[in-house]
Amino acid sequence: MKWLETNQIILVTKLEYAIETHGLKKYFGKIHAVDGIDLRIPKGSLYGVLGPNGAGKSTAIRMLSTILYPTDGSATVLGYDLRNERNKIKKLIGVCPQELVVYPRLTARENIHLIAQMHGIAKKDYKERTDELLGKMNLLNRADSLSKTYSGGMKRRLNVLMAVIHEPELLFFDEPTAGLDPQSRRVVWDFIKSFQERKSTIILTTHSMEEADDLSDKLTIFDHGKIIATGTPQELKGRLGEGDNIEFKVANPEMRENIIERVKTLDFVRGGKHLGKQRIVLNALGGLRRISEIMDSVKVEMYDISVRENTLEDVFIDLTGRRLRN
Numbered sequence: 001m002k003w004l005e006t007n008q009i010i011l012v013t014k015l016e017y018a019i020e021t022h023g024l025k026k027y028f029g030k031i032h033a034v035d036g037i038d039l040r041i042p043k044g045s046l047y048g049v050l051g052p053n054g055a056g057k058s059t060a061i062r063m064l065s066t067i068l069y070p071t072d073g074s075a076t077v078l079g080y081d082l083r084n085e086r087n088k089i090k091k092l093i094g095v096c097p098q099e100l101v102v103y104p105r106l107t108a109r110e111n112i113h114l115i116a117q118m119h120g121i122a123k124k125d126y127k128e129r130t131d132e133l134l135g136k137m138n139l140l141n142r143a144d145s146l147s148k149t150y151s152g153g154m155k156r157r158l159n160v161l162m163a164v165i166h167e168p169e170l171l172f173f174d175e176p177t178a179g180l181d182p183q184s185r186r187v188v189w190d191f192i193k194s195f196q197e198r199k200s201t202i203i204l205t206t207h208s209m210e211e212a213d214d215l216s217d218k219l220t221i222f223d224h225g226k227i228i229a230t231g232t233p234q235e236l237k238g239r240l241g242e243g244d245n246i247e248f249k250v251a252n253p254e255m256r257e258n259i260i261e262r263v264k265t266l267d268f269v270r271g272g273k274h275l276g277k278q279r280i281v282l283n284a285l286g287g288l289r290r291i292s293e294i295m296d297s298v299k300v301e302m303y304d305i306s307v308r309e310n311t312l313e314d315v316f317i318d319l320t321g322r323r324l325r326n
């Protein structure tokens with residue numbers, strides 16, 4: 001909430017977007033890591049940033065969290081100017097970076113206390129809260145061991161807690177589940193969701209389509225420093241139509257163009273795309289039940305056949321002809 005005083009009349013303007021950017025760029029010499037992005041991140045949302053390695057996700061997060069200075073463009077974060085009001089922004093945000101920043105010679109409890117002290121939180125306020133957080137992340141029983149003795153997954157969970165101890169309005173999680181097993185990943189997902197229920201805005205980068213799909217209210221897909229699509233997971237997947245995706249390999253890649261043309265003559269096949277050097281992905285209504293008709297139409301031998309509903313990966317394949325992960 002921002003108070004503006006104009007000619008004795010007090011106006012209250014409610015901030016609609018936690019973040020707005022206009023043509024935001026970050027260049028490292030010739031590398032255009034972030035190449036002119038326009039973002040509008042609704043306040044209170046859990047906003048996903050999905051993209052392959054090197055797409056510019058972390059660079060965007062590092063700019064918006066005031067770690068890096070932009071090369072060009074403008075942005076507001078919680079209503080403050082990203083170039084001129086950096087100190088105000090710093091006080092209101094929490095950042096869980098992709099690279100772990102756990103102090104190895106401190107215990108989990110000490111690591112969190114240290115961050116709380118750096119934010120000027122009173123001891124009586126952070127002590128109980130630290131233990132509550134450690135419990136939520138299943139770290140309480142190891143809370144007094146030096147963090148250098150933790151597994152990679154434990155360090156990552158501690159890293160997440162260190163970003164939230166001061167209960168920031170806006171949280172950046174950069175690949176918070178990288179390297180976690182499915183069970184720990186679920187613990188972190190639930191934890192992140194619980195923060196959103198407290199009305200924080202959360203920005204989450206990931207190259208996991210499941211994570212982006214499961215968690216995001218809205219998401220944006222990055223590729224080569226640019227935004228290539230934005231929407232809710234349902235909207236993005238809906239763009240591909242209602243069919244299933246049938247993916248397969250063919251022995252003779254030169255034939256692929258002909259195969260797609262031929263298969264597209266079947267009335268239930270809505271489209272086809274090349275994927276890499278050998279694969280084809282078809283979108284077909286009721287694909288699973290009609291696989292034999294497709295095989296008859298393809299005429300050449302098909303390998304590695306799989307059928308799936310639309311995923312965010314299919315959205316990425318449709319836009320780029322590549323997978324999120326190679």
Ligand SMILES: Nc1ncnc2c1ncn2[C@@H]1O[C@H](COP(=O)(O)OP(=O)(O)OP(=O)(O)O)[C@@H](O)[C@H]1O
Nearest residue numbers: 028031033051052053054055056057058059060207
């Ligand atoms: N400090 C830096 N100096 C030079 N180049 C950099 C620097 N930081 C990032 N880059 C380059 O910018 C591009 C985007 O990197 P970034 O880390 O933002 O990608 P990412 O989407 O987070 O990838 P990942 O999924 O692997 O974390 C890459 O080409 C990377 O090599």
Ligand SMILES: [Mg+2]
Nearest residue numbers: 057058059098
């Ligand atoms: Mg990254």
